[in-house]
Amino acid sequence: MGMEKITVRQLVENAEEYADHPVTVSGWIRNNRDQKEFGFIALSDGSHFNTLQVVYEKEHLTNYSQVARLGVGSAVTVSGRLALTPQARQPFEIKAAEVILEGDSPEDYPIQPKRHSREFLREVAHLRPRTNLFTALFRVRSLLAFAVHQFFQEKGFVCLHAPIITANDAEGAGEIFRVTTLDPKNPPLTEDGNIDYSEDFFGKKTNLTVSGQLEAEAFALAFKDVYTFGPTFRAENSNTPRHAAEFWMIEPEIAFADLQDNMDLAEEMIKYLITYLLDKAEVEMAFFNQFVDKGLLERLQGIVSAEFVRITYTEAVEALQKSKEKFEYPVGWGKDLQTEHERCLTEKIFHKPVFVTDYPGEIKAFYMRVNDDQKTVAAMDLLVPGVGEIIGGSQREERREVLVRRMADFNIHPEDLKWYLDLRKYGGVKHAGFGLGFERAIMYLSGVNNIRDVIPFPRTVNSCEF
RNA sequence: UCCUCAGUAGCUCAACGGCAGAGCGACCGGCUGUUAACCGGUAGGUUGCAGGUUCGAAUCCUGCCUGGGGAGCCA
Numbered sequence: 331m332g333m334e335k336i337t338v339r340q341l342v343e344n345a346e347e348y349a350d351h352p353v354t355v356s357g358w359i360r361n362n363r364d365q366k367e368f369g370f371i372a373l374s375d376g377s378h379f380n381t382l383q384v385v386y387e388k389e390h391l392t393n394y395s396q397v398a399r400l401g402v403g404s405a406v407t408v409s410g411r412l413a414l415t416p417q418a419r420q421p422f423e424i425k426a427a428e429v430i431l432e433g434d435s436p437e438d439y440p441i442q443p444k445r446h447s448r449e450f451l452r453e454v455a456h457l458r459p460r461t462n463l464f465t466a467l468f469r470v471r472s473l474l475a476f477a478v479h480q481f482f483q484e485k486g487f488v489c490l491h492a493p494i495i496t497a498n499d500a501e502g503a504g505e506i507f508r509v510t511t512l513d514p515k516n517p518p519l520t521e522d523g524n525i526d527y528s529e530d531f532f533g534k535k536t537n538l539t540v541s542g543q544l545e546a547e548a549f550a551l552a553f554k555d556v557y558t559f560g561p562t563f564r565a566e567n568s569n570t571p572r573h574a575a576e577f578w579m580i581e582p583e584i585a586f587a588d589l590q591d592n593m594d595l596a597e598e599m600i601k602y603l604i605t606y607l608l609d610k611a612e613v614e615m616a617f618f619n620q621f622v623d624k625g626l627l628e629r630l631q632g633i634v635s636a637e638f639v640r641i642t643y644t645e646a647v648e649a650l651q652k653s654k655e656k657f658e659y660p661v662g663w664g665k666d667l668q669t670e671h672e673r674c675l676t677e678k679i680f681h682k683p684v685f686v687t688d689y690p691g692e693i694k695a696f697y698m699r700v701n702d703d704q705k706t707v708a709a710m711d712l713l714v715p716g717v718g719e720i721i722g723g724s725q726r727e728e729r730r731e732v733l734v735r736r737m738a739d740f741n742i743h744p745e746d747l748k749w750y751l752d753l754r755k756y757g758g759v760k761h762a763g764f765g766l767g768f769e770r771a772i773m774y775l776s777g778v779n780n781i782r783d784v785i786p787f788p789r790t791v792n793s794c795e796f
Numbered sequence: 797u798c799c800u801c802a803g804u805a806g807c808u809c810a811a812c813g814g815c816a817g818a819g820c821g822a823c824c825g826g827c828u829g830u831u832a833a834c835c836g837g838u839a840g841g842u843u844g845c846a847g848g849u850u851c852g853a854a855u856c857c858u859g860c861c862u863g864g865g866g867a868g869c870c871a
Contacts, residue, residue, distance in 0.1 A: 363830055370830050383831070401822090419831060438806070442821045443832055446807065449863060504870065541871095566869055567797060579871060658867090669867075722871065767871030780864095781871095792862095 337377035341412065345422045348412045355382060355424065356407040356432065358460060361443045364398035371400070371429075373408065379466055379613045383423040384408050390427060397426075402443060403435030403460070448783055455787055455796050463621070466614035467784060470607060471772055477606040478559055478580055478768075481599055487582065488553040491560060492542025497534050498747070505565040506537035507575075538563035542581050543697075543763060544750055547726060550583035550761050551753055557582040559768070567791050571780040572718065574769065576789040583763035589699075589708040589725040592762035593685050596712055596721050597638045599766070600683070604630050607775055615776075623777025629715075630775065632682070639684040643667075643706065646686050649679060666693045669718060676713045683714045696740040698724040699760075700732055710764070717774045723764020730754035 336353045357375030364370075371384040388394045400406065410426040440454050441461060451458040458464045482489065495509050511531040512518065518529040527535045542558035549556040562579040582595060607615060608630065619627045641649070650661040650671055655678065659668045667675075667686070676684050688706040691698070698707035712721035727733040733754060734744055744751060772784040782788040787796040 361831075361833095363833060365827060365830070365833095367828055368830090370833090372831070381831095385829080387828095418829085437822050439822095440806070442807070444807070444820055445832075447864095450807065452863090562871080564870075568869060569797085570867085570869090571865080573870070577871070719871065765871060770871055 338373075338375045338380060338382045339377035341382065341422065342378050342380055345412070345414060349414045349422075351412055352409065352427075353412050353424065354407060354409040357382070357405070359400055359402055359404045359406060359435070360460075361402060362398075362400055369398050371397075371406075371408075373406070374460070374465070376465075379462075379469065379617065380420075383420050384410070384426050384429070385413075385423050386426040386429060390425075391429060393429065396431070397429045400429075400431065401435045401437055401439060403439040403441060403457075404431065405433035405435075406430060407432055448780065452782055452788075459786075462617065463778075464783075466611075466617045467772070467776060467778060468786065470611050470614050470776055471784060473607065473610050474603060474772060474775070475559075475768070477603050477610075478599075480606075481602045482555075482557045482582065485555065487555045487557050488549065490542075490546060490549045490556055490558055492539065492545040492558045492581075494539050494561065495532075495536055496539045497532065497536050498539075498544060504540050505567075506540060507563050507565045509536045509538060540564055541579070541765065543583065543765065544747075546581050546583040546763060547750070547761065548753055550585045550763070551757065551759070554585045555582070556584075569791060571782070572770065572773075574781050574785060574788055574790050577781070577785070578768035580766040580768055580771075581763060583761060585761040586759055587725075587762050588760055589687060589710060589762055592723055592725060592764060593638075593640060593687075593710055596685075596710075596723065596764055596766070597683075600638075600712075600771075601634050603771065604634050604775060608634075618776045618778070626777045636682055638712070639680045639682060641684065641686060642688040643686055643690065644688065646671075646675060646684075650674060653679060664690050664692070672713045672718055673715075676718075677715045681715065683712055686711050686713065691736075694724070696736045696742060697726050697733070699727045700736065708762075712764075714774050716777075716779065717770050720770040720774055721764050721766050723762065725760065725762040728754055728758045728760050730758065 334351070334353055336348070336355055338355065338357070341348060355373065355375055357373045359371055360374050360381050361372040362369065368385065368387040371386065372381040373384050374381045386394065386397055391397060407430045408424055408426050409428040410424040412422055413425050414422050441457050446461065451461065451464070459468055479489065512525065512529065518526040520526045530536070539562060541562060542560060546556055546558050558581045560578065561576060563576055565575060566573065584591060584595065615627060644663065646667065647661055647663050653674060655674050657668070657670055659670065661671060675686070676682070687708070687710045688701060689709045690705060691700060691707045694707050694709045698709050700707055708725035710723050711719050714720050727736060730751060733751065737744060737747070769781050769784050773779060773781060776784070778784055782790060
């Protein structure tokens with residue numbers, strides 16, 4: 331018969347070409363409605379957000395009664411003629427000549443053709459990619475990962491794979507996961523009774539990375555413009571919709587560049603990612619706009635054409651004090667901005683993304699460059715409505731003696747980061763970079779407000795299923 | 797880790813001290829164009845776990861477990 335094996339995506343993009351032609355499509359049943367003499371299957375083959383309507387008729391199928399009883403989730407291969415149906419809700423459908431059962435799905439299949447709560451779907455994370463929301467979300471995640479690489483590669487950045495296991499424990503970026511092969515019941519001990527890590531696999535204490543930044547700095551001082559994009563691990567006991575123990579981070583690092591260049595890059599990147607998704611994920615974004623966040627498309631389109639706000643920490647504190655907003659925690663120079671303050675800035679005062687720069691040195695990391703006022707450092711956070719902080723970055727302290735002094739303030743021993751200080755000793759130049767939480771970007775761009783829903787199999791405190 | 801809300805049928809929820817219920821889903825039947833189809837019927841329960849109060853507990857009390865939201869930490 332000469333059936334051509336084909337995907338739903340090919341049909342969506344080129345239906346006319348296949349009109350009245352015999353085609354074969356394999357996929358999973360999303361919904362099956364039978365009547366006396368005919369029935370309809372909504373078939374998803376994963377190639378496109380849309381399902382394909384299969385029409386099957388008693389007089390054309392030898393196994394009609396079997397097909398009519400096929401449950402949601404079953405895998406089938408359908409062969410038949412493609413019919414254009416411009417007057418119907420779907421633009422085309424398959425008139426089935428043959429429906430072959432590839433994999434049955436019994437009646438206790440948990441995903442039903444009805445609304446499910448996100449909490450329930452998290453418990454069946456192995457099946458949830460078969461639902462509309464997660465089909466859309468994980469395709470967007472895939473597209474966004476590609477867009478990140480494309481953005482940097484087009485600009486000539488070099489991608490480096492920073493190590494996932496590291497002995498850098500002096501960064502203060504959060505609680506770490508220890509990596510060890512020692513027997514937890516019977517570890518080797520030193521003479522004074524402590525665990526003897528010189529006996530461990532690497533001969534020293536090691537942990538999973540909390541950031542690829544330090545390694546990226548080394549590469550930036552060779553390639554000038556670099557980025558890392560990889561997994562990151564934090565053992566924080568954080569119970570919020572914005573925190574995970576394992577997440578992915580994008581960390582560009584640029585040499586011969588200052589904080590302004592850094593913000594320019596971050597803003598350009600966010601706009602690029604939005605533009606990319608609006609173009610390449612039109613159906614998915616329209617779905618989010620309709621069922622997740624009604625104002626999503628309008629807001630994202632607005633952001634592409636708007637300039638991000640750039641204010642200093644000092645100006646932010648003044649703006650908050652002037653706002654007459656009632657805060658649970660008082661606003662004051664020297665105190666870190668609370669979540670409620672950040673929300674006020676981005677959701678009530680400016681209604682768009684806001685860079686806050688030049689924070690007091692005491693509340694920021696040791697590697698951030700000290701400003702001329704000696705009180706603030708060249709830090710920048712990007713705050714967005716709904717999600718909060720999605721980017722944290724800074725110009726790095728390139729002056730060796732200033733960096734050593736800062737490290738002393740933070741109780742970091744120079745010998746622990748000798749190689750990092752070397753970068754200032756040999757051809758050190760001003761440089762800057764930032765970290766973008768990949769999942770937070772997905773949340774912001776989809777409107778889905780829980781990080782556990784934008785990670786295929788999320789790892790959070792007390793939860794490591796699948 | 798702290799504060800707070802909630803765990804009842806496969807799912808979403810009602811019953812709030814006195815017989816365990818509905819919608820959806822599943823199953824069976826009907827229906828000649830459905831599309832979260834529609835119509836009729838059937839099955840489905842250790843009310844998160846452990847203890848306590850009471851003649852009587854899904855309901856009140858205590859502890860624990862799990863999940864949601866808020867805070868802190870941050871991306």
